[in-house]
Amino acid sequence: MQASVAIILVNWNSYEFTNDCIGSLKNATYPNFTTIVVDNGSVDGSGLRLQQEHPDIITLFSPDNKGFTGGNNMGFEYAIAHGFDYAMLLNNDTFVAPDFLEHLIAYLDTHPNVGAVQPRIYFNHDRSLLWNGGNGYYKSIGWAYTSGENKLTQASHLKVKNMPWVTGCAFMVRTSILKQIGLLAPNMFIYSEDVDLSFRIRQQGYQLTYIPDSIIYHIAGASNKKKVKDKEGTVNPIVHYLNQRNRIWILKKYTPWYCIPTVIGYNFFYYTLIMGYFAIRRRPKKLMAIIKSIKDGINGSIKYD
Numbered sequence: 001m002q003a004s005v006a007i008i009l010v011n012w013n014s015y016e017f018t019n020d021c022i023g024s025l026k027n028a029t030y031p032n033f034t035t036i037v038v039d040n041g042s043v044d045g046s047g048l049r050l051q052q053e054h055p056d057i058i059t060l061f062s063p064d065n066k067g068f069t070g071g072n073n074m075g076f077e078y079a080i081a082h083g084f085d086y087a088m089l090l091n092n093d094t095f096v097a098p099d100f101l102e103h104l105i106a107y108l109d110t111h112p113n114v115g116a117v118q119p120r121i122y123f124n125h126d127r128s129l130l131w132n133g134g135n136g137y138y139k140s141i142g143w144a145y146t147s148g149e150n151k152l153t154q155a156s157h158l159k160v161k162n163m164p165w166v167t168g169c170a171f172m173v174r175t176s177i178l179k180q181i182g183l184l185a186p187n188m189f190i191y192s193e194d195v196d197l198s199f200r201i202r203q204q205g206y207q208l209t210y211i212p213d214s215i216i217y218h219i220a221g222a223s224n225k226k227k228v229k230d231k232e233g234t235v236n237p238i239v240h241y242l243n244q245r246n247r248i249w250i251l252k253k254y255t256p257w258y259c260i261p262t263v264i265g266y267n268f269f270y271y272t273l274i275m276g277y278f279a280i281r282r283r284p285k286k287l288m289a290i291i292k293s294i295k296d297g298i299n300g301s302i303k304y305d
Contacts, residue, residue, distance in 0.1 A: 003085040003105050005033040005172070008075030009092045012039075012065055015046035017219065018092040022054055030101035034058060034084070036075045041065040067189035068168065073305075076183045080175050088172040089194075093219035095124060103214035104172050107160075115206025116173040116198065118166045119214035120157060123150075131218045133157035134210040137164040137195075140259050141266035142251040144195050162207045168194030170216055177201055185302045191239075192246035196302060199254055231282070237289040244271070244290055248297025 007025060011018040018037060025035050035057040039047025041064040051059040060074050072089050079087035086108060090096075104117050121132040133148030134157065144165060148157050166173075171194055181200045184193045198208055248267075255263045271294060278287040 002030075002032040003109060004083070005030070005101060005105065006075065006079035006082075006084040006087045006175075007033055007035050007090050008072055008079070008087060009035065009037050009090055010040050010068060010071035010075070011037055011042060011047055011050060011092055012071070013042045013044045013046055014092060015044070015049055018046070018050055019053070021090070021092045021094055021096075022050070022057065024095040027098050028096060028101055029098045030105065033101060036060065036078055038062060038071045038074045040067075040071040066186070069184040069188050069190065069193045070186050072168075073183040073186065076175075076178055080178060084175055086172055087175050087178065088170065089168050090216075091169045091218060093124075094121075094169065095217045097215040100214045100216055103211050107209060107211050108172070108174065111207075111209070113205075113207055114209050115177050115201040115204070116166045116171060117209045117211050117214075118163075118170050118172065119216050120210070120212040121167070121169060122215065122217050124217040124219045127217055128152060130157060131220055132167050132169065133212075134161055135163045135165050135167060139254075139256065140262050142247075142255055142259070142263040143266075144192070144250075158212050160212065161210050163210050164202070164208070165195045165198035166208050168197075169218055171197075173197075173201070177204065177206065180204060182304050185304050187300075187303045188246050188249070189242055191243040192250050195250055196253070199250075232285050233281075233283065237285040240286055241289040241293045241296075244274075244293035245297040245300070248294065249300065249302045252297075253302055 009018055009021055022035060037050055037057055038060045040062050047059065047061055060078060062071060062074060076087055100119055104119060107117055108114060123129045123131045130148035130151055130153060132146045135146050137144050148154065181204060185196055201208060251263055275287055275290050
């Protein structure tokens with residue numbers, strides 16, 4: 001029996017992106033997968049339109065926007081309830097190589113010690129440039145990073161390798177593990193939720209692996225930029241708030257005691273630079289977003305249902 005896979009796309013007022021992604025998935029050659037679209041409280045009718053135009057996929061509807069975490073959790077819950085072996089978070093602004101699933105599933109099928117995998121990811125606007133060739137984490141300063149972004153493929157990007165975390169852009173996980181550790185943290189909404197879930201998987205003794213033979217292409221940034229640039233730039237201040245607040249929550253939860261001095265020192269310098277930059281650029285909304293993110297990051301924490 002071939003392993004069953006649920007591929008979860010979250011749609012929020014983005015018919016074109018989601019529709020193109022669905023079209024790409026319909027060319028996938030692995031036979032035993034189901035596409036699940038979670039409409040995350042769209043107000044433009046895109047969820048209903050996708051449901052009508054693609055009756056062969058599963059469409060779930062959230063009454064409001066639950067963020068990347070809440071929307072994907074609806075898909076995770078469906079996958080668990082319906083007995084899928086694996087579930088995959090896939091950004092709706094991606095295109096997949098036809099054989100991308102075979103490589104991921106074959107590795108999981110033959111490596112029971114691996115809990116989650118991700119493909120090699122290129123930018124869609126220039127398919128020779130990497131968006132993600134694997135991930136790393138400097139625990140001494142609390143910094144998560146990706147390898148190869150905006151670079152041509154190097155030899156290191158063509159090797160299977162274990163990683164500290166898997167990107168939420170294309171995150172395939174065993175549903176049996178989700179039953180053990182729970183789903184994404186709802187109050188994170190978006191950003192760093194993939195790091196948190198990855199770290200929890202590793203705490204259970206599983207490895208996380210980068211599979212370079214599996215390839216997808218990412219538009220990147222489709223959901224976090226304004227259509228018209230203003231004095232605050234193109235990125236919405238809420239993006240900076242959520243990103244930095246969640247970073248602090250990750251630091252609070254996962255920093256080893258012996259790294260606390262270096263993590264505090266580095267991040268004090270880092271946030272000072274960010275606030276100084278926004279002050280110099282005269283972007284008060286973004287400056288206040290950073291200040292609020294630090295306050296809420298210190299006072300709050302990651303919570304699970």
